[in-house]
Amino acid sequence: MEKMIITAAVTGGVTSRRDNPNLPITPDEIANEVYECWKAGASIAHIHARENDGTPSQRVDLYQEIVEKVRERCDVIINLTTTGWGQKGVEADRWNHLVSRPEMATFTPGSMNRKDSVMINSPAFVRRLAEKINEYKIKPEIEIFDFGMIDQALKLAKSGLLQEPLHFQFVLGVPGGIPANAKNFLHLKESIPSNSTWSIAAVGKGQLPMNLLGIIQGGHIRTGLEDNVYFKYGELAKNNVQLVERLAQYAADLNREIATPKEARRILGIGDDS
Amino acid sequence: MEKMIITAAVTGGVTSRRDNPNLPITPDEIANEVYECWKAGASIAHIHARENDGTPSQRVDLYQEIVEKVRERCDVIINLTTTGWGQKGVEADRWNHLVSRPEMATFTPGSMNRKDSVMINSPAFVRRLAEKINEYKIKPEIEIFDFGMIDQALKLAKSGLLQEPLHFQFVLGVPGGIPANAKNFLHLKESIPSNSTWSIAAVGKGQLPMNLLGIIQGGHIRTGLEDNVYFKYGELAKNNVQLVERLAQYAADLNREIATPKEARRILGIGDDS
Amino acid sequence: MEKMIITAAVTGGVTSRRDNPNLPITPDEIANEVYECWKAGASIAHIHARENDGTPSQRVDLYQEIVEKVRERCDVIINLTTTGWGQKGVEADRWNHLVSRPEMATFTPGSMNRKDSVMINSPAFVRRLAEKINEYKIKPEIEIFDFGMIDQALKLAKSGLLQEPLHFQFVLGVPGGIPANAKNFLHLKESIPSNSTWSIAAVGKGQLPMNLLGIIQGGHIRTGLEDNVYFKYGELAKNNVQLVERLAQYAADLNREIATPKEARRILGIGDDS
Amino acid sequence: MEKMIITAAVTGGVTSRRDNPNLPITPDEIANEVYECWKAGASIAHIHARENDGTPSQRVDLYQEIVEKVRERCDVIINLTTTGWGQKGVEADRWNHLVSRPEMATFTPGSMNRKDSVMINSPAFVRRLAEKINEYKIKPEIEIFDFGMIDQALKLAKSGLLQEPLHFQFVLGVPGGIPANAKNFLHLKESIPSNSTWSIAAVGKGQLPMNLLGIIQGGHIRTGLEDNVYFKYGELAKNNVQLVERLAQYAADLNREIATPKEARRILGIGDDS
Ligand SMILES: [Mg+2]
Ligand SMILES: [Mg+2]
Numbered sequence A, B, C, D: 001m002e003k004m005i006i007t008a009a010v011t012g013g014v015t016s017r018r019d020n021p022n023l024p025i026t027p028d029e030i031a032n033e034v035y036e037c038w039k040a041g042a043s044i045a046h047i048h049a050r051e052n053d054g055t056p057s058q059r060v061d062l063y064q065e066i067v068e069k070v071r072e073r074c075d076v077i078i079n080l081t082t083t084g085w086g087q088k089g090v091e092a093d094r095w096n097h098l099v100s101r102p103e104m105a106t107f108t109p110g111s112m113n114r115k116d117s118v119m120i121n122s123p124a125f126v127r128r129l130a131e132k133i134n135e136y137k138i139k140p141e142i143e144i145f146d147f148g149m150i151d152q153a154l155k156l157a158k159s160g161l162l163q164e165p166l167h168f169q170f171v172l173g174v175p176g177g178i179p180a181n182a183k184n185f186l187h188l189k190e191s192i193p194s195n196s197t198w199s200i201a202a203v204g205k206g207q208l209p210m211n212l213l214g215i216i217q218g219g220h221i222r223t224g225l226e227d228n229v230y231f232k233y234g235e236l237a238k239n240n241v242q243l244v245e246r247l248a249q250y251a252a253d254l255n256r257e258i259a260t261p262k263e264a265r266r267i268l269g270i271g272d273d274s
């Protein structure tokens, strides 16, 4: 079986210090947390920037600072969000920070109701984002919140805006999206092209069970406070590292070896044509 | 096995006379087509109004006229759209026509990319539409274009805005939604509450195979020019009736009896508390 | 989509004239029935021999006579059973008749309870049968009555006793085996190697719905009085041809073209190395 | 979610001291091992007897001795095998030991190839075994090695020989049966009556992943040296307890509470009519 890539999603755009006081927020906190996760086995760091008061931010200089601080510490693969929480209306704010040249960036190919609002990624926006990602030679992590998004990604691949082999991140359990259970996960996994790679994430109490399925099924997994603030029922996580460490332990029990960043780059085809 | 309800979706909001010159457009044409479909076995007529030039319309008087003309002709269950194609911005236009008091109306509980645009049914809109439908004691047909919409419907049911048993219309193959194949259909069917009723529709070439699955699996089915303009590959349908008649023939071969409108009302719980 | 192969299983080893008085029994009857099915679109004839009184028979000369009479009439692919009903204890009786050199033969890679008895194909017998089939360069049709039989076939392929691409016949609804429904069928189909070909058969009232699934899903199908004696609920089939003709009609509606025997040979890789 | 029942299958009929030198064999060893497993959270002990040299045995006095020694130590639910390994031909040897009146016994409702032999449970034998189990008021654990066995169990239930709610033990990964993977497990789980209870076991390297699925999916689980002799890849288990303890740890992480024997009796309906 392929080695397993662990992504640490250390901060996110929604989790707050009220949810978990241990959330890393400043560039230094984020870079240090990423470094600790890397030591525990994470080979990708998925990053959202925040202002010092915790507000989600799309400031380019802030992303630049985080990226530099992470790079000083370790060779983890940097994966920046393009979700643009809190930025309404200014489309380019969702990709301007990619000038910091991360190796990966998230890419959500569709729209849906998300809790009490509508998460909009119109077909036209999605195409422009794909062009920008291609221009920067960034590996897109295709985020699948609902089933139909797979189809939209496949059409982009057909039109040449995404390149196979595709890499999918299944994000289950987001309210409005596909619920986090084994049946839904298998259905997603069985509906992507066979040459694809995939990772699984889930929010809240679905995080750990879906991660275990990822381990068992030979895929990759994402954990972190972005998706879930608890270590177990009724017990907040002390930090992101604790979540990564437990998965590394489970992986050892289940005979899955952990990929280093270098191995993860090979698995994902990052840097192939550099 | 339960008797099978056939819904005729005779016009829709997108199909044009350029797609199929036999599309019924005026109130008289629509009412006559519905009547013929009813004679062939349809017990529900799903209706969109059009201006005489074919433009989709939400005019209340137009819906009123169609409803009256259908009622003069037969006891088919009238199911009005609430999609509101072509009406941008004026929310109430999507429910004002319900004053004509149809027994059913479509109800789409979520948003998604649909071809080149975003089909928006925000959580707030969806709740207001549910309230309106409840006020008029209309049976909602919950349209499921993508998987996550089931979850949104179940949350509305939990909050009391939809009443169990729920009735779902799976609409497969819409670009941006869940593709039309047996695997996706089964997954949808297995993910709704066990006391629900369901019907299956699919657009384009998926229509007939998905209808056959509905027959085989003991559910209900929807056909019509709204979803598909062909009778078979390369051959346009002469009318909606031709599509209904073929399904009635298949149903006979497969030992499914066709429900009358009266039986359909019982199956769907329409008129229970009148 | 690949052209579709229809197999006519005209007699079988269990169906009797009490079940359906139109069952072909003698070599002439069988050959004539096969010929009519071939004219209606069948490209494979699956054959069991019977004594004149209807008793299942493994007599070599009887098989030889049937094979010759079919070959005089048409170029249909002949597929002989190796089930050996009614022959208890004499293992070679299950393959001696293969000296008539059919192009195909059934091959059941496992054991299970079948109605009130145990259908035994021990691992050792299965290996000997595979050797015999290989010796005669016959294409095996791997009959899958229950899920675990797939695994047994794959192990034979791994050991070199079966050659990929494999051809599977899913036979659903046999009491003791896997029930005939869409869920089970999809599960089987998704569990064979992706380079395999497959056909679907089901007994009794499952026959027509499972055949329709085969048409829809792009596979091949088997019909005939061996599996089911009814044309529809409460109405006995007049003959095998009537069943083949209906499937050809359905295939036309669903845009599946019917394979000629020549095309079927290419699809199945029959005669490749001759 | 229901509390989770852990079954310890401490010895089995196939595993030998050559496979794992820590295998408990004598009545004292078995009773002590069961006691330790019970302390670690097991509420059912699944037991096979062995002669002192390790040979599988159906001796009634040996079973009697084990049962008494276990009962002296703890209130674990005793579940005796009816497989009868190594006893060929004498049918009653498979149930005579039930005079020791265990609360549960395994019940395999079908036949299949198992590795290099045929595991035969003919329809007639299965009925007689059901009668014997009913006579003794033992709760049958219906062992499902392949898909079709579910159907055979349901037919026995229909005929009154098994009583709903049924309790199933899915045993995956036995060569000749259904392979151990998430897809097969979900398919089995979704194919039993909704009022059933179920547990999952798998042999060899499938044991731990399938147990994790059982925890995640809200079912019950079986572990032990009968099914698997390793703790992890390349490392033999020190004893059965080590396997039980790890599962209890995983259950804690995943918020599943462990059932005591008393709670397990309630969940399974054991002792209801006493
Ligand atoms: Mg969606
Ligand atoms: Mg079997």
Ligand SMILES: [Zn+2]
Pocket (backbone or CB within 6 Å): A009, A012, A013, A046, A048, A081, A083, A106, A226
């Ligand atoms: Zn994120």
Ligand SMILES: [Zn+2]
Pocket (backbone or CB within 6 Å): B009, B012, B013, B046, B048, B081, B083, B106, B226
């Ligand atoms: Zn409509």
Ligand SMILES: [Zn+2]
Pocket (backbone or CB within 6 Å): C009, C012, C013, C046, C048, C081, C083, C226
């Ligand atoms: Zn046959």
Ligand SMILES: [Zn+2]
Pocket (backbone or CB within 6 Å): D009, D012, D013, D046, D048, D081, D083, D226
């Ligand atoms: Zn056992």
